[in-house]
Each structure stands twice: as C-alpha cells, then as structure tokens.
Amino acid sequence: MQQGRSDMDIITVRIGAEADVPRVRQVSDTIAQAFGLESFAKTRMITAILEITRNALQHGGGGKVHFHAKADSASSWLIVRVKDQGGGLPAEMQFVKERRPFKASRNPSSGMGLGLSGVQRLADTFDLQSSSEGTCAELGFAIAANPKTIPALVEEAGLKLGELSDTDPISELSRQNRELAEAMAERELLIDEVHHRTGNNLALIISFIQLSKRNTQLAETREAMAQLEARVHSVAKVHQELQRAxxxxxxxxxxxxxxxxxxxxxxxxxxxxxxxxxxxxxxxxxxxxxxxxxxxxxxxxxxxxxxxxxxxxxxxxxxxxxxxxxxxxxxxxxxxxxxxxxxxxxxxxxxxxxxxxxxxxxxxxxxxxxxxxxxxxxxxxxxxxxxxxxxxxxxx
The missing domain is CATH 3.30.565.10 (Histidine kinase-like ATPase, C-terminal domain)
Known part of the structure; x- marks a missing residue:
C-alpha cells in the first residue's frame, strides 16, 4: 500500500460453469448498491463485468473474478479483475493503442475477443494482458464518493455480500431483472428525447440556410449556401434513418x-x-x-x-x-x-x-x-x- 493510497479487497468469485454467472451478477449488483451507483451506472458496470466473465468461461475454461476498491487523495475506484486459465489470446488477436482489440485477419474468428471493444466503452478504464498462462482483463469504474469513505463502503459491501447466502436466489434475480428493465426503459426515453431534439435542431439549421440562400443576390454565395445545405441535409437524413429504425x-x-x-x-x-x-x-x-x-x-x-x-x-x-x-x-x-x-x-x-x-x-x-x-x-x-x-x- 502506498502512502496516501489504499487498496481494499472485497470478494473473489470463482467461475467454472454457466451457473456461476448469475452469482457474479448478484455480487456485482450488491457491490454497486453498497457503493451508491445510480441505475444507469450500475447497469453499465454489470453489463461489462458479465461480458468479460462469459468470455473467460467460454474461451478460457473459467477462472475467477476479483473485486477490490482503490482510493487516493483525489479519486475513488472499483476495480474488477477477471482472470481465466486458458492459453491466452490467439496470435491473430492484437491489442493496440487505447487498448482496443482488433483482428489482423478480416476473417471472423470463433468468437474469442467478442465484445471487448464494447466493454472498453462501458468501463471507465480497461486493460487486457494475455499470455500462454491465461488472460487477465482489468475493468475500472469511477466511484462518485469521497475517498475517505471508501473503507466504510467496502465494509458495507462485505456485510451485504454476507447476506446473499440467506437470500432466495430466484427472488434476488427477479429484483435485479426488474431494475435492469427499468434502467433500460429510462435510457430509451433519454435516447428518444435526444433524437427528437437533434432532429429539430438540424431542421432549424436547414431552414436558416435556405432562408439565407433565398435572400442573397450573389450567385457565388447562393452556390456556397446550396453546398452547405446539402451537407447538413446528408447528416439530417442519416439521423432520420437511425430514428426510424x-x-x-x-x-x-x-x-x-x-x-x-x-x-x-x-x-x-x-x-x-x-x-x-x-x-x-x-x-x-x-x-x-x-x-x-x-x-x-x-x-x-x-x-x-x-x-x-x-x-x-x-x-x-x-x-x-x-x-x-x-x-x-x-x-x-x-x-x-x-x-x-x-x-x-x-x-x-x-x-x-x-x-x-x-x-x-x-x-x-x-x-x-x-x-x-x-x-x-x-x-x-x-x-x-x-x-x-x-x-x-x-x-x-
């Protein structure tokens, strides 16, 4: 432990079969609640963890998911490491700048690495290390909490995790599914609102351009306005197609x-x-x-x-x-x-x-x-x- 910085273990979950994935989800949800994550942030975190967990299970033969908290004088983090026991990523898989995976061959692989770029977008930080001894993915999620409160939050998470064994797993999964559905519905409403406002703004811009084009007397200016109108219309048309689909x-x-x-x-x-x-x-x-x-x-x-x-x-x-x-x-x-x-x-x-x-x-x-x-x-x-x-x- 470095001065001014603390790293605290929370729990390690072993994964060896598909039945262990719901356990990882329960643990992730419980820790997210203890750390006070809002619904969308919690959904984002759980989705990323489950994607990596399934990759480790399907392509690495299983392994373990380790949760720990990290805090320094300025920030608080929840760190999740998923380590599998496979033979590492194949030679054609590379991991380049910004830790983004890509395939040197354009032919589809058997699925190894599927979803890594999506996980990268969901997590605040993402790192991947692979060798013949296995692959370790580290996901970091920023926590909006005072770093001084992290030890107390870790303790609260530990108490909640201890209560999981006394919880009916079917009821617990039903609750989590309900919260996930509510979070997704809220997200869809926000996306619809953004689409609506963006469409209105693009239509307004096109109207302004058309008005300026009609009022100008110079042929050169009208031509420039026509080009600008066509460019904005191209963007607006794509937006309309996305919204319609x-x-x-x-x-x-x-x-x-x-x-x-x-x-x-x-x-x-x-x-x-x-x-x-x-x-x-x-x-x-x-x-x-x-x-x-x-x-x-x-x-x-x-x-x-x-x-x-x-x-x-x-x-x-x-x-x-x-x-x-x-x-x-x-x-x-x-x-x-x-x-x-x-x-x-x-x-x-x-x-x-x-x-x-x-x-x-x-x-x-x-x-x-x-x-x-x-x-x-x-x-x-x-x-x-x-x-x-x-x-x-x-x-x-």
Whole structure:
C-alpha cells in the first residue's frame, strides 16, 4: 500500500460453469448498491463485468473474478479483475493503442475477443494482458464518493455480500431483472428525447440556410449556401434513418444514398442543365457513423459533378453505386462506392483527388477513417471509386 493510497479487497468469485454467472451478477449488483451507483451506472458496470466473465468461461475454461476498491487523495475506484486459465489470446488477436482489440485477419474468428471493444466503452478504464498462462482483463469504474469513505463502503459491501447466502436466489434475480428493465426503459426515453431534439435542431439549421440562400443576390454565395445545405441535409437524413429504425447504430444504405442524391439534385438543379442521377447497389446496412460519412462523401462527389463535369453541356448523367467487389487479389472481397458522370472528364495528368479543396479534404479524411482507398479515372467522363474492407458493410 502506498502512502496516501489504499487498496481494499472485497470478494473473489470463482467461475467454472454457466451457473456461476448469475452469482457474479448478484455480487456485482450488491457491490454497486453498497457503493451508491445510480441505475444507469450500475447497469453499465454489470453489463461489462458479465461480458468479460462469459468470455473467460467460454474461451478460457473459467477462472475467477476479483473485486477490490482503490482510493487516493483525489479519486475513488472499483476495480474488477477477471482472470481465466486458458492459453491466452490467439496470435491473430492484437491489442493496440487505447487498448482496443482488433483482428489482423478480416476473417471472423470463433468468437474469442467478442465484445471487448464494447466493454472498453462501458468501463471507465480497461486493460487486457494475455499470455500462454491465461488472460487477465482489468475493468475500472469511477466511484462518485469521497475517498475517505471508501473503507466504510467496502465494509458495507462485505456485510451485504454476507447476506446473499440467506437470500432466495430466484427472488434476488427477479429484483435485479426488474431494475435492469427499468434502467433500460429510462435510457430509451433519454435516447428518444435526444433524437427528437437533434432532429429539430438540424431542421432549424436547414431552414436558416435556405432562408439565407433565398435572400442573397450573389450567385457565388447562393452556390456556397446550396453546398452547405446539402451537407447538413446528408447528416439530417442519416439521423432520420437511425430514428426510424430505432436501432441507434445501423442504417440501410441505398435508400439513404437515394435521398442524399435527390436532395442534391433539388439543391443544384437549374433550367439550363438536365442531370439524371441514378443510385443502385447491394442491399446492405452500415454503422451509423459510417452512414454519415458515406452520405457526405456522395453529396460532395455529386456536387463536384454539377460544378465541373457538365460545363457547356445541357444534359448529363451521374451514377452512384455501392456494390461488393470480388476483383481484389490480396484482401478478398471488398465493397466499392462509385460515383461516375458522363461529363467532359479531366485533362490528362490532372488528379482531382489530390485537390486541396474543402470537399476533397473531407472525402479523403472520411474515407481514411474507414480504411477506404480512393481511385479516380478522368477520361470519358469522371469516376471516383472508394474501396472499403469487407467488414465495412453487411448484407441486410
């Protein structure tokens, strides 16, 4: 024990069978109550502990879950260490910066490591050490309590844990399930409220942009406002899809891109130029953050086509597609986003993707965020293809 700092053991629970998981949950719930965690914080803690516990049981052959408290002059912590007795993580599993796990191979494994990134987001601190002697996961949860009170809280937790043996396990689990359901219902209400307010704010921003666009006399300003409106609309459309699906994380991609294209067409249409935009591709779903980026990328590429591809022309076509590609030689199947026009093309030797404009900087940054690789062809018309890894999207 260091001066000014205290570490206090609470309890160790051994895990060797599925029947031990409810015991871990009971212990976690009891300690959370003793330390005064609010309902959502308690749910977050229990969810993380159970995920790691099941990993240790299923992939490490069991082990133990050790709870202890830690306090210094400025903070209080509940630390949970889950140690299994397996042979460690396989060679293809790596643990990199910010202790985030990833697989060097893109082929799905048997499940080892499933949920580690989720646990990382749930816990305030997360560390993972693995060797041939087993894997140890350490989860830290900040406690909103005066560090001086931690010894008393540990003692209270010990008394409550002592009472567990006298409690009807079925009644206790029913109580915990009821509290969990109430906490989840409260969380859903909060999420719905956030979605509602975010949607209203985005709609208000679009209205302000449209009002400013109508009131300006300068063509250059109107064009800039139209671009801004299309960008905000792309984000708003993704938000609407997330809210409609009520998933908060998955978006069906092609309908989203159709809406983005339709709005861009409305924003930039004029009587002197007739542009037909076609959107097609495989029925896939992507993560919400990826959907936002793809919507913005497609909007930027369509905007570029309107600005540069059809100078001197009266009509044209833009095709937007997102399809599975089987042509990759080394990395296996990939996903390709392609935006192609039949306009005037680009002069030989000019690489538009190297442009330092805001739009292309956005495209490059958002593509790189998802390991996308950009390629352009500027001969007969202009086409941009962005290739993403296989796990970027899933068939709906």
């Amino acid at each position: 009520h998933l908060g994380e998955k978006v069906t991609l092609i309908p989203l891109l159709e809406n983005v294209a339709r709005h861009a067409q409305d924003a930039f249409s004029n009587p002197e130029l007739d542009i037909v935009i076609s959107v097609f591709g495989d029925p896939v779903v992507v993560q919400g953050a990826a959907a936002v980026d793809l919507g913005l990328i497609v909007n930027e590429l369509i905007t570029n086509a309107y600005k540069h591809a059809f100078n001197g022309l009266k009509e044209g076509r833009v095709d937007v597609s997102f399809e599975r590609s089987l042509d990759s030689k080394e990395d296996g199947p990939r996903w390709e986003l392609k935006v192609a026009d039949n306009g005037i093309g680009m002069p030989e030797g000019v690489k538009r993707e190297r442009s330092n404009s805001l739009g292309w900087r956005m495209i490059r940054a958002m593509s790189a965020r998802h390991s996308g690789e950009i390629a352009t062809v500027g001969g007969d018309g202009f086409a941009t293809t962005i290739t993403f890894p296989e796990d970027f999207a899933n068939l709906a």
